[in-house]
Amino acid sequence: MPAPSPDLGPDARATPGWPEEFAARYRAAGHWRGETIGRALRDRAAAHPDRVALVDGPRRWTYGRLDALVDRMAAGLAALGVARGDRVVVQLPNVAEFFEVTLALLRLGAPPVLAHTDHREAELRSLCSFTEARALVVADAWGGHDFRALAGRVADEVPTLRHVLVAGRPGPHTPLDSVPGDPVRPLTGPEPGDVALLRLSGSTTGAPRLVARTHDDFLHGLRTANEVAGVDHATVHLCALPASGALPLGAPGALGTLYAGGRVVVSPRPGPDTAFPLIARERVTATALTPPLAARWIDAAATTAHDLSSLRLLQVGGAPLDERTARRVSPALGCALQQVYGTAEGLVSATRLDDPVETVVTTQGRPLCADDEIRVVDESGAEVEPGAAGHLLVRGPATVRGHWRAPEHDQLAFTADGFHRTGDLVRRTEGGALVVVGRVRRQINRGGRQFAPEEVENHLLAHPDVYDAVVVGAPDPFLGERVTAHLVPRPGAPLPTPAAVRAFLHERGLAAFKIPERVEAARDMTHTAA
CATH class of the missing domain: 3.40.50.980 (Rossmann fold)
Known part of the structure; x- marks a missing residue:
């Protein structure tokens, strides 16, 4: 029988729980320790109130x-x-x-x-x-x-x-x-x-x-991420990326640092002009960035007057880091690189601090927990040959068994035996490291922010001059992808200009990172869909 669903007051079964056999296994293994995040902070305050x-x-x-x-x-x-x-x-x-x-x-x-x-x-x-x-x-x-x-x-x-x-x-x-x-x-x-x-x-x-x-599974994730990243009471973590993100908040991020009894330094912006002075002043030892920001930091480090010698670890995640940039991190910033891949559903995979250089610069590492079960499968669900690319499936003590209030969606997002279909295409190296090679579903990753193009398309179809719309990501060396809208205007109507499209989407309250940089005309959509 499934373990009781997490308590959400009047909506107590809003998300599926783990089957009891798995919950019991995770407790017995010490993954779930019966803690809450609030209790953990109170314990740190009692032990070190003046730190x-x-x-x-x-x-x-x-x-x-x-x-x-x-x-x-x-x-x-x-x-x-x-x-x-x-x-x-x-x-x-x-x-x-x-x-x-x-x-x-x-x-x-x-x-x-x-x-x-x-x-x-x-x-x-x-x-x-x-x-x-x-x-x-x-x-x-x-x-x-x-x-x-x-x-x-x-x-x-x-x-x-x-x-x-x-x-x-x-x-x-x-x-x-x-x-x-x-x-x-x-x-x-x-x-x-x-x-x-x-x-x-x-x-x-x-x-x-x-x-x-849940508190149990989230704290398990913090502990394992702390161990792999070497986070302890001496860590000074710079929260440079937006704190609400998975990587800067809890992989291990700010909450992992607080759980370990370390110090969190808040940076209002992630650029080197703001972050470098904070690193020098607070003697920051660790931080996390997206690939585009890592490249900016590398370039800025060559001419900075700020002392970055305290920095010991740079985590990079949100999108795969290209090998050329990865090889520049340690020489430019004087710190170790850790590539991180994760899903909001719970899986975190990372390179280890003692991994060979080739593993660090070419892979996204191994899952943090030995009880994270990984499958790489083809379209039929059969395991692919070692080293071949396939769909990544995962279940484990930090990976949820369903989304909140989304039972119909979960029929596709999870297998019958509880594996989460991440939507990512990966291959595994002989050493067990994951290499992310693409996405299964249409999705745009602009500077580490992922979104479904259908959302933007639905807004564009509300424009009075638009008959049809397809939104795609175009490769970009800095952001990873930029957004292009292919539009079919209504008969007799002109193609809306890029400025008009941006103004229309802005008025509809759409986030800026989803708004297309380019607008192009298309007679039909057969050649634009990703």
Whole structure:
């Protein structure tokens, strides 16, 4: 019989649980230890209350102070009516408040739904509506965009939203810094098998696909990632990529560093102009980047006056790193390279610190856990020959058995015996390392941000002058892919200009990274589909 589904309050069977035989096996092996993320932070604070945990510009928090702030924020959210099992959409940039709010929700047992900062009205409205979110947390402004007005429009359209909380100047909404209350211990917090957080899946087909990670399986992932990356209490991790992403948050990222008792330094932007001074000032030892950013850092390191000698490890993920750039990392930055491949559904694969150079620069490493079961199969589901490319299937103690509220989708996304069909094409080396060679489904990866082209096509078809549309990714040496829209105009109508298309999609609230750079005319779509 399946183990009980993770508890989501009134929606207790929103996502499938692990079969009991597997759950028992993972507990017996020590993968699931009956911890919660909030309890783990409290334990670190009790052991080392005066150790610095979090740095954001001139602001510094010890473990003791961070734990107390998280308690107060959790109490304040509870006073607003946010209860265990409620969902709260969090769209905050790289600021300390992201961690304060996210950790408070984890402690309260109200799963945060982590939105990207480049999501706009269309994505936020969809997320809030689909999750029946109780609250939405945003910054006042970021990257030249006013999120208060956006959040207000979303709140007007989503009836479950009771609160919009704003970090900074609140406008007509509730200021985030007015929320904290007097902590009352113990709060009615989560159990280890409850859902910790909800994150967007990379295997979306246009509608939201959310992955519910439990405290047990997520902490297992942090521990194994810490071990493989050498993260311990002496680690100083620079959170350069957006903190809501899988790699910078928990592979092992910021949460893995806090779990180990190390220090997290928040960088508002990932570029070398911002990050290099922070590395020098805080003596950063580890960070994570996407391939395009890694290339920028390599080029900038040749002329920088900042001392980067403390850096010991650069993780690169989000897309495969080309071999030429991979070989430049260590000579340019003076640190080890670790390639990382992962899915939102839980699998993380990485090169090891003691792997041969050829493995590090040409593969995405091995799964972190010995109990991660890997299959590489052909279209019929049969195992391919060693070294041949095939579809990657995985199950294990950190890989979920289904998406949240998506039973029909899961009939295709998971096999009958619980393997997740990742949608990636890989081959395995003789040493067991994975090499990602492509995608099974149509998907665009622009600078590490993945999305389904069908989503953009559906918006384009709403344009009054567009009869048909196909969106594809075009190879780009910097971003990986750029976005091209092939359009058939309606009879008698002109082809919309690229500027008109971009303005139209912007007005519909689509995130900027999904908006096509190029617009081309097409008589039919037979030659454009990927």
